[in-house]
Amino acid sequence: MKRYEPLTIENKWQEIWRNEQTYAAVDGDNSRPKLYVAEMFPYPSGAGLHVGHVRNFTIVDVVARFYRQQGYNVLRPIGWDTFGLPAENYAIKTGESPKKTTAQNIANFKTQYQRLGMAVDWSREINTSDPEYYHWTQWCFEQLFKTGLAYQKESYQWWCPVDKTVLANEQVEGGKCWRCGSEVEKKKMKQWFFKITDYADQLLEGLDDIDWPTKIKTMQRNWIGRSQGAEIEFKVDGDGQIIKVFTTRPDTLFGATFLVLAPEHRLVNELTTDEQRQSVQEYCRTAIKKSEIERQGDHEKTGVFTGSFVINPATGARMPIWVADYVLAGYGEGAIMAVPAHDQRDYDFAKKYDLPIIKVIDPTDDVNDDDVIDFYSGEGKLINSGDFDGTPTSDAREQIVAWLEEQGIGHSKVTYKMRDWLISRQRYWGAPIPIIHCPHCGNVAVPEEDLPVMLPDIDDYLPSGDGQSPLAKVESWVNTTCPQCGRPAKRETDTMDGYACSSWYLWRYTDAHDDKQAWDPAKVNYWAPLDFYVGGDHAVAHLLYVRFWAKFFAEHGYLNFTEPVKRLLYNGYINAPDGHKMSKSKGNVIDPLDVIDSGYGADTLRTYEMFIGPYELDAAWSTGGIAGVYRFLNRCWNLVQEFLDDQRRAKLDSDTQLELLKVQHIAIKKVTNDLYNAQFNTAVSALMEYLNGLSKLKEHGFDDKMWRQALGDLCQLLAPFAPHIANEMYAEMNGEDSRLDNIEWPKYDEKYLTTDTIKIAIQVNGKLRGDIEVAKDAEQNDVEQLALDQPNVARFTDGKQIVKKIYVPGKILNIVVK
RNA sequence: GGGCGAAUGGCGGAAUUGGUAGACGCUGCAGACUUAAAAUCUGCUGGUAGUAAUACCGUGAGGGUUCAAGUCCCUCUUCGCCCACCA
Numbered sequence: 005m006k007r008y009e010p011l012t013i014e015n016k017w018q019e020i021w022r023n024e025q026t027y028a029a030v031d032g033d034n035s036r037p038k039l040y041v042a043e044m045f046p047y048p049s050g051a052g053l054h055v056g057h058v059r060n061f062t063i064v065d066v067v068a069r070f071y072r073q074q075g076y077n078v079l080r081p082i083g084w085d086t087f088g089l090p091a092e093n094y095a096i097k098t099g100e101s102p103k104k105t106t107a108q109n110i111a112n113f114k115t116q117y118q119r120l121g122m123a124v125d126w127s128r129e130i131n132t133s134d135p136e137y138y139h140w141t142q143w144c145f146e147q148l149f150k151t152g153l154a155y156q157k158e159s160y161q162w163w164c165p166v167d168k169t170v171l172a173n174e175q176v177e178g179g180k181c182w183r184c185g186s187e188v189e190k191k192k193m194k195q196w197f198f199k200i201t202d203y204a205d206q207l208l209e210g211l212d213d214i215d216w217p218t219k220i221k222t223m224q225r226n227w228i229g230r231s232q233g234a235e236i237e238f239k240v241d242g243d244g245q246i247i248k249v250f251t252t253r254p255d256t257l258f259g260a261t262f263l264v265l266a267p268e269h270r271l272v273n274e275l276t277t278d279e280q281r282q283s284v285q286e287y288c289r290t291a292i293k294k295s296e297i298e299r300q301g302d303h304e305k306t307g308v309f310t311g312s313f314v315i316n317p318a319t320g321a322r323m324p325i326w327v328a329d330y331v332l333a334g335y336g337e338g339a340i341m342a343v344p345a346h347d348q349r350d351y352d353f354a355k356k357y358d359l360p361i362i363k364v365i366d367p368t369d370d371v372n373d374d375d376v377i378d379f380y381s382g383e384g385k386l387i388n389s390g391d392f393d394g395t396p397t398s399d400a401r402e403q404i405v406a407w408l409e410e411q412g413i414g415h416s417k418v419t420y421k422m423r424d425w426l427i428s429r430q431r432y433w434g435a436p437i438p439i440i441h442c443p444h445c446g447n448v449a450v451p452e453e454d455l456p457v458m459l460p461d462i463d464d465y466l467p468s469g470d471g472q473s474p475l476a477k478v479e480s481w482v483n484t485t486c487p488q489c490g491r492p493a494k495r496e497t498d499t500m501d502g503y504a505c506s507s508w509y510l511w512r513y514t515d516a517h518d519d520k521q522a523w524d525p526a527k528v529n530y531w532a533p534l535d536f537y538v539g540g541d542h543a544v545a546h547l548l549y550v551r552f553w554a555k556f557f558a559e560h561g562y563l564n565f566t567e568p569v570k571r572l573l574y575n576g577y578i579n580a581p582d583g584h585k586m587s588k589s590k591g592n593v594i595d596p597l598d599v600i601d602s603g604y605g606a607d608t609l610r611t612y613e614m615f616i617g618p619y620e621l622d623a624a625w626s627t628g629g630i631a632g633v634y635r636f637l638n639r640c641w642n643l644v645q646e647f648l649d650d651q652r653r654a655k656l657d658s659d660t661q662l663e664l665l666k667v668q669h670i671a672i673k674k675v676t677n678d679l680y681n682a683q684f685n686t687a688v689s690a691l692m693e694y695l696n697g698l699s700k701l702k703e704h705g706f707d708d709k710m711w712r713q714a715l716g717d718l719c720q721l722l723a724p725f726a727p728h729i730a731n732e733m734y735a736e737m738n739g740e741d742s743r744l745d746n747i748e749w750p751k752y753d754e755k756y757l758t759t760d761t762i763k764i765a766i767q768v769n770g771k772l773r774g775d776i777e778v779a780k781d782a783e784q785n786d787v788e789q790l791a792l793d794q795p796n797v798a799r800f801t802d803g804k805q806i807v808k809k810i811y812v813p814g815k816i817l818n819i820v821v822k
Numbered sequence: 823g824g825g826c827g828a829a830u831g832g833c834g835g836a837a838u839u840g841g842u843a844g845a846c847g848c849u850g851c852a853g854a855c856u857u858a859a860a861a862u863c864u865g866c867u868g869g870u871a872g873u874a875a876u877a878c879c880g881u882g883a884g885g886g887u888u889c890a891a892g893u894c895c896c897u898c899u900u901c902g903c904c905c906a907c908c909a
């Protein structure tokens with residue numbers, strides 16, 4: 005009998021798929037449904053793939069192969085996300101150009117990809133650091149620039165002192181740089197932004213229509229952070245200046261007893277009296293310099309009085325103006341009205357600095373008075389609020405805003421936590437921002453026909469540390485002429501955040517090598533939006549940015565959809581056997597190629613990673629578990645060999661025939677439905693059950709026709725998970741030229757799933773007391789009689805009064821006795 | 823502090839969404855083959871009692887709804903993730 009040798013057959017089939025270009029997708033084919041599925045494209049690191057990648061890619065591959073076998077026109081592309089810090093940091097350390105190391109890493113990743121048996125359309129391979137690609141990243145930038153959505157602004161920005169670059173909010177994790185982990189600082193710099201805030205409401209609303217995990221949707225909603233409230237103007241006592249504040253609780257206006265400005269607020273200087281000047285300046289200087297981590301958390305509140313006052317428009321009271329760093333400059337107006345009786349933070353501050361506290365809300369009746377000793381932030385009825393006394397807080401919010409509007413000193417307003425997307429990077433290894441700074445014309449976009457602005461080759465990758473990109477040192481590149489006036493001008497030296505490159509790559513796949521446009525609208529609208537997008541990272545950043553760009557380009561006619569991803573499969577991590585994260589430093593990394601080469605092969609690895617648990621949960625690697633999956637594939641192989649080797653052919657009796665058809669069709673149904681529902685782990689167990697069923701039936705001998713069909717279906721159902729062995733077994737049975745990809749997915753027939761008799765579970769008072777075989781269409785009376793005749797049922801019903809009987813046809817009979 | 827989610831054998835996990843809890847796999851035990859081991863194959867494997875049939879208990883804890891609850895409702899505990907001075 006021929007032995008199962010995974011490495012030999014895998015090599016063979018990978019070559020066939022390469023030569024035959026089996027997995028090429030056909031643009032614009034309307035004769036069959038299309039399916040577009042992709043993983044979040046990998047960053048090709050020097051370390052190569054790890055088993056976590058394999059899980060991610062295999063999910064995509066299983067979906068792609070399954071739908072292809074269903075007759076879909078499937079697009080399953082791959083590309084490489086190559087701009088970014090790791091390659092550049094490596095260059096700084098070794099002097100080796102990022103271009104060179106990137107090329108090596110891509111070659112390595114590509115080989116590994118092929119060795120996993122991925123059904124990729126290789127003609128669409130893309131690489132974000134290739135000028136052919138970043139040409140169009142720059143074009144995208146210019147579309148945003150033309151419409152005013154890419155703009156330059158001087159502001160305090162996150163700055164990583166180690167990587168010597170600014171960072172986006174999304175790249176600061178717990179006050180630390182997402183790349184190197186060092187503590188970030190605030191630095192005032194002129195930076196490029198994309199105005200994602202213009203799309204805040206659309207980004208929020210779009211979440212309602214997409215099939216994404218609620219976890220991710222919630223994170224995006226939190227990130228956008230929409231608050232409904234009011235903007236209120238306070239007049240400064242004496243000089244007529246106006247300070248605007250944002251509040252979600254306009255109903256507490258009568259309880260506002262002081263006003264607080266963020267240290268960065270533009271009026272701080274002006275409003276500070278001479279007596280207070282020194283302390284205010286000192287306070288602001290240290291507060292602004294303090295890192296955000298120090299300003300966050302449960303630290304005690306600090307602040308300083310400016311010496312000025314505003315007038316409360318509702319009460320006419322003079323309210324002192326303070327400066328305190330618990331008020332954030334970047335949110336709302338950077339100023340608040342403090343209502344210490346009804347806000348924890350204001351209360352703490354008022355207590356510390358002995359400021360007045362006025363209660364203006366009487367809590368609703370069901371609130372325990374003991375809970376309201378200090379401050380109360382819940383709902384209730386207004387008190388001490390003039391004409392509004394007695395009004396419920398929810399009504400008062402509207403009425404007070406209406407009153408403010410009448411007075412012309414306020415209006416309702418919506419505020420977001422989300423800030424604009426900072427995209428400038430003072431680094432070399434990124435797409436150059438295609439802008440020319442002209443002393444006469446200002447910021448001028450590089451004409452589209454001059455794109456791409458090529459990234460020059462350099463030797464010195466070290467950032468200067470003064471906030472300038474290494475590109476600033478390349479004078480021949482920096483100095484140019486203004487495309488508008490022709491006079492000398494300088495190029496922008498910042499490069500774009502890598503997330504800009506990944507914000508549109510899903511559309512580039514549909515028209516990967518077009519040198520006339522970023523994408524052909526006909527092609528992109530045929531394929532996109534994605535039916536499935538698979539990843540385990542970038543819950544907010546990348547997944548928010550692609551949505552933003554989809555909305556922008558849809559608005560300008562380049563796309564006919566506004567949500568780029570219909571269904572998101574967010575997969576969990578693969579951890580070490582002990583449950584800890586795999587990491588190089590711990591030395592517990594499992595290399596997928598080692599697993600393959602140890603003799604298991606890619607099919608076992610793939611199938612195991614699908615079987616390990618629900619795809620969305622983290623899972624721990626188990627050496628026993630993978631051995632079990634190998635055993636399963638080996639048993640499949642041996643069964644097919646036995647069938648082929650056995651010269652005798654048997655004629656099966658009708659019961660055996662029915663039993664064979666039953667296990668066969670149960671498997672088809674279960675695997676098919678599970679794959680539609682992305683329940684990969686239970687699909688694999690259904691395959692195992694199918695094999696177990698077949699193994700039991702083989703003792704009756706092999707009926708040639710029926711077994712050929714049954715084993716052929718096994719190959720077919722197995723193919724999405726273990727494509728090499730499935731194709732090899734199928735070819736052995738049906739000839740070398742047969743290809744599972746050309747054969748239709750098996751269909752199940754309900755008539756084989758039910759037999760003439762079915763088992764009914766019998767309960768007495770809800771406890772299982774036995775089961776009986778009855779005809780499928782048995783009458784309830786007959787079932788009851790049979791059940792009561794069962795000795796073990798009778799034991800519990802004899803001598804008791806039967807209260808009622810509940811019969812669920814085909815399932816259960818519950819006899820209730822007293 | 824706020825939000826989301828989870829808790830089922832020795833382990834990973836099943837359970838058609840209210841209808842026979844523990845599928846499938848791992849581990850373990852016993853047996854077959856073998857001079858022997860590995861591999862392979864067969865059987866058993868939630869707990870307690872019993873040779874067994876079977877009974878009782880059992881899905882984090884407590885209560886409730888129901889003929890019937892892992893599944894629905896209330897209270898609590900523990901764990902995980904995300905956000906966090908956002909006015």
